[in-house]
Amino acid sequence: xxxxxxxxxxxxxxxxxxxxxxxxxxxxxxxxxxxxxxxxxxxxxxxxxxxxxxxxxxxxxxxxxxxxxxxxxxxxxxxxxxxxxxxxxxxxxxxxxxxxxxxxxxxxxxxxxxxxxxxxxxxxxxxxxxxxxxxxxxxxxxxxxxxxxxxxxxxxxxxxxxxxxxxxxxxxxxxxxxxxxxxxxxxxxxxxxxxxxxxxxxxxxxxxxxxxxxxxxxxxxxxxxxxxxxxxxxxxxxxxxxxxxxxxxxxxxxxxxxxxxxxxxxxxxxxxxxxxxxxxxxxxxxxxxxxxxxxxxxxxxxxxxxxxxxxxxxxxxxxxxxxx
Amino acid sequence: xxxxxxxxxxxxxxxxxxxxxxxxxxxxxxxxxxxxxxxxxxxxxxxxxxxxxxxxxxxxxxxxxxxxxxxxxxxxxxxxxxxxxxxxxxxxxxxxxxxxxxxxxxxxxxxxxxxxxxxxxxxxxxxxxxxxxxxxxxxxxxxxxxxxxxxxxxxxxxxxxxxxxxxxxxxxxxxxxxxxxxxxxxxxxxxxxxxxxxxxxxxxxxxxxxxxxxxxxxxxxxxxxxxxxxxxxxxxxxxxxxxxxxxxxxxxxxxxxxxxxxxxxxxxxxxxxxxxxxxxxxxxxxxxxxxxxxxxxxx
Numbered sequence: 074x075x076x077x078x079x080x081x082x083x084x085x086x087x088x089x090x091x092x093x094x095x096x097x098x099x100x101x102x103x104x105x106x107x108x109x110x111x112x113x114x115x116x117x118x119x120x121x122x123x124x125x126x127x128x129x130x131x132x133x134x135x136x137x138x139x140x141x142x143x144x145x146x147x148x149x150x151x152x153x154x155x156x157x158x159x160x161x162x163x164x165x166x167x168x169x170x171x172x173x174x175x176x177x178x179x180x181x182x183x184x185x186x187x188x189x190x191x192x193x194x195x196x197x198x199x200x201x202x203x204x205x206x207x208x209x210x211x212x213x214x215x216x217x218x219x220x221x222x223x224x225x226x227x228x229x230x231x232x233x234x235x236x237x238x239x240x241x242x243x244x245x246x247x248x249x250x251x252x253x254x255x256x257x258x259x260x261x262x263x264x265x266x267x268x269x270x271x272x273x274x275x276x277x278x279x280x281x282x283x284x285x286x287x288x289x290x291x292x293x294x295x296x297x298x299x300x301x302x303x304x305x306x307x308x309x310x311x312x313x314x315x316x317x318x319x320x321x322x323x324x325x326x327x328x329x330x331x332x333x334x335x336x337x338x339x340x341x342x343x344x345x346x347x348x349x350x351x352x353x354x355x356x357x358x359x360x361x362x363x364x365x366x367x368x369x370x371x372x373x374x375x376x377x378x379x380x381x382x383x384x385x386x387x388x389x390x391x392x393x394x395x396x397x
Numbered sequence: 398x399x400x401x402x403x404x405x406x407x408x409x410x411x412x413x414x415x416x417x418x419x420x421x422x423x424x425x426x427x428x429x430x431x432x433x434x435x436x437x438x439x440x441x442x443x444x445x446x447x448x449x450x451x452x453x454x455x456x457x458x459x460x461x462x463x464x465x466x467x468x469x470x471x472x473x474x475x476x477x478x479x480x481x482x483x484x485x486x487x488x489x490x491x492x493x494x495x496x497x498x499x500x501x502x503x504x505x506x507x508x509x510x511x512x513x514x515x516x517x518x519x520x521x522x523x524x525x526x527x528x529x530x531x532x533x534x535x536x537x538x539x540x541x542x543x544x545x546x547x548x549x550x551x552x553x554x555x556x557x558x559x560x561x562x563x564x565x566x567x568x569x570x571x572x573x574x575x576x577x578x579x580x581x582x583x584x585x586x587x588x589x590x591x592x593x594x595x596x597x598x599x600x601x602x603x604x605x606x607x608x609x610x611x612x613x614x615x616x617x618x619x620x621x622x623x624x625x626x627x628x629x630x631x632x633x634x635x636x637x638x639x640x641x642x643x644x645x646x647x648x649x650x651x652x653x654x655x656x657x658x659x660x661x662x663x664x665x666x667x668x669x670x671x672x673x674x675x676x677x678x679x680x681x682x683x684x685x686x687x688x689x690x691x692x693x694x695x696x
Contacts, residue, residue, distance in 0.1 A: 109545070133541065136575070138568035144531045145572070147524060148538020152546060153469065156538075170528060171565075175535050179516050179525045 090246035091188040093224035095120025097231035099127040107155040119159040119188040143168035147175035162187035162203035190244040191331030192364040192372040202364035208336025210242035218309040220244040222283035223253040229260035251284035265312040271301035274325040282329035288380035320350040325394035334358035353393035355386040422452035428487035431691035434674035436504035440665030444484035446588040446648040451488040453627040477532025478557035479513035530563030540581035559591030573641040574613040581641040582634040588650035621646030
């Protein structure tokens with residue numbers, strides 16, 4: 074079989090967040106001359122094959138050895154370079170301690186960009202579906218944690234993390250993503266944004282769940298439930314001001330994430346509101362279990378993070394709101 | 398001799414250099430004992446075993462100087478075996494990177510001299526260490542970064558022998574050879590003991606030199622307490638082209654303090670009594686006044 078006849082892994086990723094990230098990185102390379110990209114033999118999967126092609130001298134191969142790659146990023150940053158560590162989210166988990174000591178504790182300006190988070194990974198199954206990464210990286214002092222919602226926001230967030238001084242963990246995504254934003258979208262680290270206004274409750278979502286939250290809001294509107302949808306792309310530091318305002322204005326919340334219900338966006342929202350403006354919250358996420366093989370939309374239904382589950386959580390929280 | 402080395406005003410004749418290094422190593426060992434005594438905890442065995450290596454690095458090899466903490470042209474030294482921090486603080490104090498008396502406040506609340514080195518407290522330690530294996534990878538990243546930016550500066554990492562049981566070390570070993578990082582030099586403080594027991598009782602390291610050769614590193618084995626041998630090995634490592642170099646330094650854990658030598662218990666973390674500290678300092682050649690000064694100083 075010739076090279077041309079070989080099946081193309083890249084073509085299957087379509088309009089995914091990982092492709093958006095990889096293309097943005099390549100486009101930004103000239104503007105950020107210190108940028109170097111670290112890969113552990115999955116450039117085709119993470120989107121950085123674009124960068125490898127456009128800037129081969131600044132593409133650094135580490136082989137299938139994520140612990141060394143993560144810590145070495147600290148050394149590269151120490152020499153004034155701007156390293157971006159790329160791998161799958163699940164493999165970032167095996168280098169959490171390297172990110173903790175050699176990046177965050179050592180105060181390095183290094184970025185970690187993880188593709189293939191959550192059950193959005195699909196057919197590769199439970200072993201490949203990281204449902205713990207937001208919790209693990211959020212718990213590291215000084216680590217900024219970002220999960221953009223669509224390809225436009227991913228491209229904007231890519232620029233933002235390169236401009237930002239400090240360690241960042243950012244999720245992209247494997248599967249073709251739905252467009253949420255127009256070309257006029259803006260992104261700022263630490264700021265959430267209202268993508269659909271409403272007064273009965275607020276659905277706070279990140280990543281692929283933002284598109285599903287918008288679908289849920291549409292469903293709820295037919296029941297005369299007016300749901301506000303907030304895109305909370307920065308999970309840490311979380312936009313407390315916006316959360317408090319939404320809690321005061323709508324009195325109930327649903328959080329939605331492609332992650333374990335423990336320690337991710339839901340946890341961050343609950344922590345932020347508990348001390349200031351508590352209100353009833355329902356958590357949509359994978360309920361402390363591992364994933365499985367299947368198509369992402371099938372898995373979203375099975376594990377209760379689809380738009381139907383979000384709408385159901387909204388109805389539940391409204392019942393509680395009435396009693397509160 | 399490079400311009401930066403001249404800036405450190407190092408002597409030029411071999412005998413004077415060796416005498417200065419021997420003196421710095423004695424200073425280092427005495428301060429290791431004193432600081433661990435004041436701290437009430439710490440790892441004396443592995444700090445004493447690497448004192449001569451550190452004295453050679455700081456005294457004759459590394460292009461570093463106290464005012465040069467942010468200078469891009471400086472060499473980078475990483476103490477990957479971060480638990481030997483008391484020895485690093487002592488040799489650094491000897492060369493003016495920090496205050497020797499302040500460093501006696503090892504492990505104390507509010508002191509920048511934490512139990513393991515932290516760049517956030519002491520900029521000249523280059524990176525934070527204390528989790529074995531990571532410092533080696535960080536030094537590799539430094540070597541790669543320096544090379545990418547066409548710097549002639551070099552990166553050095555001092556590793557413990559037990560540290561070699563971390564898988565990350567072998568990830569880094571493969572990576573450094575693949576990227577032909579001839580500006581990277583690793584030194585193994587091969588004292589044969591680790592926290593609980595002898596290396597070969599916990600997890601065998603031998604054949605160690607053969608392992609590194611198989612990973613395509615230039616390997617030199619030396620007596621890690623012979624200053625002449627260490628300096629010669631460092632020169633050979635610097636001259637190595639096309640691949641990284643490693644110096645396997647055979648050492649004695651607890652070197653210089655007879656009751657500690659070759660006994661795993663003194664890996665630490667241990668509490669030294671006044672009598673133990675006095676005996677150790679005496680064995681290291683400290684005179685009565687010096688012992689009193691080191692042990693009676695307010696921590």
